[in-house]
Amino acid sequence: MSVPLYPLASLEQIEETPSLKDGIPYDLEEDLRAYGCKLIHQAGILLKQKQVAVATAQILFQRFWFVTSMKQFGIGDVGMGALYLASKLEECPIRMRDLINVYDLLLQQATHSSTSKLVSQSKHAVFKYTPMSYFGSTFYDLKDALVVAEMQILKRLGFHVNVVLPYGTLVNYLRVLGLTSKETVCSRAWGYLNDALQTPVYALYAVPTIVCAAILLATRHLGIPLPSTPPNCWWELFDADWEDVWSVCGHVMRLYRERDASDQTRLLSMVSKKGVRKWLDDHAVLN
Amino acid sequence: MSLPSSSQAVFEAGPSTPSRKRSRWEPHEALHDDAEMNEPQPPLKRRSKSKGTSLSDPRSQAVTPEPRSQIRVVVERQRPRHSIYVPPRTHHPPLTPSRSVYSYERLNSIEEGSYGVVFRARDKETGDIVALKKLKLDDEKHGFPITALREVNALMVCQHENVVGIREVVVGETLTQVFIVMDFIEHDLKTLLTVMPAPFLQSEIKTLLKQLLSAVAFCHERWILHRDLKTSNLLMNNRGQIKVADFGLARRYGDPVGVGGLTQLVVTLWYRAPEILLGATTYSTAVDMWSVGCIFAELLLKEPLFQAKGEIEMLSMIFKLLGPPTTTTWPDYSLLPLANTINLPAPHPSQLRQRFPHISVAGIDLISRMLAYDPEDRISAEEALQHPYFRESPFPKHPDLFGSFPSVAAGEKRRKHPDSPHAPVRAADYKLLTEFDAP
Numbered sequence: 001m002s003v004p005l006y007p008l009a010s011l012e013q014i015e016e017t018p019s020l021k022d023g024i025p026y027d028l029e030e031d032l033r034a035y036g037c038k039l040i041h042q043a044g045i046l047l048k049q050k051q052v053a054v055a056t057a058q059i060l061f062q063r064f065w066f067v068t069s070m071k072q073f074g075i076g077d078v079g080m081g082a083l084y085l086a087s088k089l090e091e092c093p094i095r096m097r098d099l100i101n102v103y104d105l106l107l108q109q110a111t112h113s114s115t116s117k118l119v120s121q122s123k124h125a126v127f128k129y130t131p132m133s134y135f136g137s138t139f140y141d142l143k144d145a146l147v148v149a150e151m152q153i154l155k156r157l158g159f160h161v162n163v164v165l166p167y168g169t170l171v172n173y174l175r176v177l178g179l180t181s182k183e184t185v186c187s188r189a190w191g192y193l194n195d196a197l198q199t200p201v202y203a204l205y206a207v208p209t210i211v212c213a214a215i216l217l218a219t220r221h222l223g224i225p226l227p228s229t230p231p232n233c234w235w236e237l238f239d240a241d242w243e244d245v246w247s248v249c250g251h252v253m254r255l256y257r258e259r260d261a262s263d264q265t266r267l268l269s270m271v272s273k274k275g276v277r278k279w280l281d282d283h284a285v286l287n
Numbered sequence: 288m289s290l291p292s293s294s295q296a297v298f299e300a301g302p303s304t305p306s307r308k309r310s311r312w313e314p315h316e317a318l319h320d321d322a323e324m325n326e327p328q329p330p331l332k333r334r335s336k337s338k339g340t341s342l343s344d345p346r347s348q349a350v351t352p353e354p355r356s357q358i359r360v361v362v363e364r365q366r367p368r369h370s371i372y373v374p375p376r377t378h379h380p381p382l383t384p385s386r387s388v389y390s391y392e393r394l395n396s397i398e399e400g401s402y403g404v405v406f407r408a409r410d411k412e413t414g415d416i417v418a419l420k421k422l423k424l425d426d427e428k429h430g431f432p433i434t435a436l437r438e439v440n441a442l443m444v445c446q447h448e449n450v451v452g453i454r455e456v457v458v459g460e461t462l463t464q465v466f467i468v469m470d471f472i473e474h475d476l477k478t479l480l481t482v483m484p485a486p487f488l489q490s491e492i493k494t495l496l497k498q499l500l501s502a503v504a505f506c507h508e509r510w511i512l513h514r515d516l517k518t519s520n521l522l523m524n525n526r527g528q529i530k531v532a533d534f535g536l537a538r539r540y541g542d543p544v545g546v547g548g549l550t551q552l553v554v555t556l557w558y559r560a561p562e563i564l565l566g567a568t569t570y571s572t573a574v575d576m577w578s579v580g581c582i583f584a585e586l587l588l589k590e591p592l593f594q595a596k597g598e599i600e601m602l603s604m605i606f607k608l609l610g611p612p613t614t615t616t617w618p619d620y621s622l623l624p625l626a627n628t629i630n631l632p633a634p635h636p637s638q639l640r641q642r643f644p645h646i647s648v649a650g651i652d653l654i655s656r657m658l659a660y661d662p663e664d665r666i667s668a669e670e671a672l673q674h675p676y677f678r679e680s681p682f683p684k685h686p687d688l689f690g691s692f693p694s695v696a697a698g699e700k701r702r703k704h705p706d707s708p709h710a711p712v713r714a715a716d717y718k719l720l721t722e723f724d725a726p
Contacts, residue, residue, distance in 0.1 A: 003372055007381060007382045008376065063382055067383075088431075088433045088436055089440065154431060154456075155462075156384045156385075157382060158385045159385060159456035160380065161436075162444060205376070238373065239372075239373035
């Protein structure tokens with residue numbers, strides 16, 4: 001059986017992303033991508049959506065920013081569009097209204113916790129969600145944005161929305177390496193694969209490379225030795241190159257570094273394209 | 288998903304050069320690519336065996352200079368040889384947005400179905416003739432319709448020589464204009480069967496059926512059900528090749544079928560499997576195989592096998608031809624939702640032999656296994672390809688030896704046009720031929 005081929009970003013798209021061309025620095029784009037994926041993930045959990053649909057949505061979301069600038073579309077809208085689209089692709093469609101409400105809740109919650117942190121630690125107000133009105137314009141505006149985002153994802157990805165998920169490959173590789181008896185390795189590697197969904201790696205590298213990186217991180221963390229000196233390097237069994245595996249590991253590990261609360265607040269203000277544009281204007285004045 | 292076993296995943300790497308890493312980003316030369324994709328790598332234990340030799344050792348520095356005559360071999364070996372399960376990065380397509388529909392020049396419309404309009408068009412850049420199918424997206428309440436998504440996705444997943452090729456999806460000015468660009472194929476089998484003077488020969492039927500089965504096997508292997516196989520959805524070019532088309536009702540399936548089950552509103556009535564007619568919601572690949580059986584029969588008869596007007600008539604026609612189902616031919620029959628509402632006729636044996644008096648024993652066996660009542664028992668596409676019918680005389684005819692016909696879809700000589708004031712001369716001849724053939 002032939003291997004399914006899925007789209008990956010080209011070298012030009014990686015070297016200069018559309019957002020970078022618009023003046024959004026690389027690390028800010030990276031943070032916004034990660035935050036957008038976190039929102040997709042949280043929304044997926046609240047909607048009790050299948051993990052395959054959530055993962056597919058995150059991969060489509062990551063692909064999208066190699067063909068579109070964050071100045072043109074907000075990570076909130078595109079995240080919603082990606083989850084809506086992926087749910088159809090995985091044959092588990094969700095209701096628009098549920099999705100919109102969940103995103104609204106998540107963003108209100110995030111705003112609440114970041115402002116209350118800044119104000120004072122002692123006066124920690126309890127979060128209370130204010131639902132939008134059923135026939136209000138907020139809902140219809142969000143619904144329009146969702147439909148547009150879904151269509152734009154399809155159009156800008158040329159309708160190449162087939163996604164290959166890494167989980168089956170992980171199970172096979174762990175079997176080949178004789179690691180399936182060690183439950184900690186399996187669950188840890190599985191976790192790295194899920195965390196990697198918040199990074200662009202699924203739009204950059206083939207699945208075997210990413211799976212090797214997850215196994216490498218898991219085994220190194222747990223101190224399990226695998227043959228790693230030339231000519232016997234275990235990742236070569238799976239056609240992965242060391243440089244690529246290492247780069248994926250770097251992408252994943254960057255997610256875990258310590259972050260300021262102000263970084264989080266900055267991201268929150270840039271969930272919509274309006275916020276991104278405002279940020280760009282402010283920083284254009286400074287330069 | 289790649290499922291490398293340990294031996295297949297090991298590749299034999301050539302001597303490494305410093306430029307090797309960067310070369311992943313460059314297109315590999317065609318020669319190398321072909322060699323890589325076509326020949327499966329031998330399952331190697333070579334790594335351990337040939338440890339001493341420098342050629343199979345990826346990190347070794349010392350390479351003895353090769354004689355000039357072996358340069359080609361050296362070139363092929365310089366790059367890492369991937370297992371066929373892990374194609375190099377450059378084989379994956381880049382992320383490319385949809386082009387505009389204005390890259391194509393519209394020629395004539397081919398047909399208008401309930402799902403959209405199909406045009407014949409010319410690619411302005413390459414001059415290729417293509418079929419443009421406009422998707423109906425008006426007043427959608429749920430965003431992009433899931434049926435259209437399934438169609439596009441199924442076509443992209445099922446790229447096979449006997450499935451109509453999808454070239455790209457293009458968009459018009461507004462977000463409601465989306466077109467699937469497919470290879471233009473001259474005929475559909477339905478029209479061809481009605482206009483051709485004599486039925487296909489046995490050897491031709493075998494070729495067509497084999498092609499159809501390999502396409503269906505390919506789709507099923509990729510977890511796609513077609514759910515609307517019929518002769519009018521089988522396109523045929525002038526080189527004896529058929530292509531499965533119209534994935535408008537296709538969808539991915541799982542094993543077991545997911546929650547909620549599948550709809551019964553699928554497959555054109557004449558080709559619809561009995562389990563769907565009886566209300567099953569957990570049907571699977573066997574429904575496509577029933578349709579293939581109906582198509583096989585239609586090729587032999589030169590007319591559809593079951594031409595029923597409604598579902599009840601359809602069931603009674605099936606029962607009449609095959610004999611009513613029994614507990615041995617279909618153990619789970621009574622569990623089907625609508626089984627209680629049907630009065631089975633008196634038991635009688637299958638009438639297949641009487642209906643197809645001129646076909647071989649193997650042929651009857653194949654058709655009866657495609658039209659088996661029990662979906663569990665019905666032959667799979669993969670099994671059918673191995674059936675003795677294809678290995679007995681007359682052998683399948685080579686596709687190149689098929690005759691060619693004028694294409695109705697391309698607007699070539701419309702032979703059947705009674706109102707046309709200037710009927711082509713040959714149409715008259717042709718009419719004589721059909722009348723002569725008629726019983």
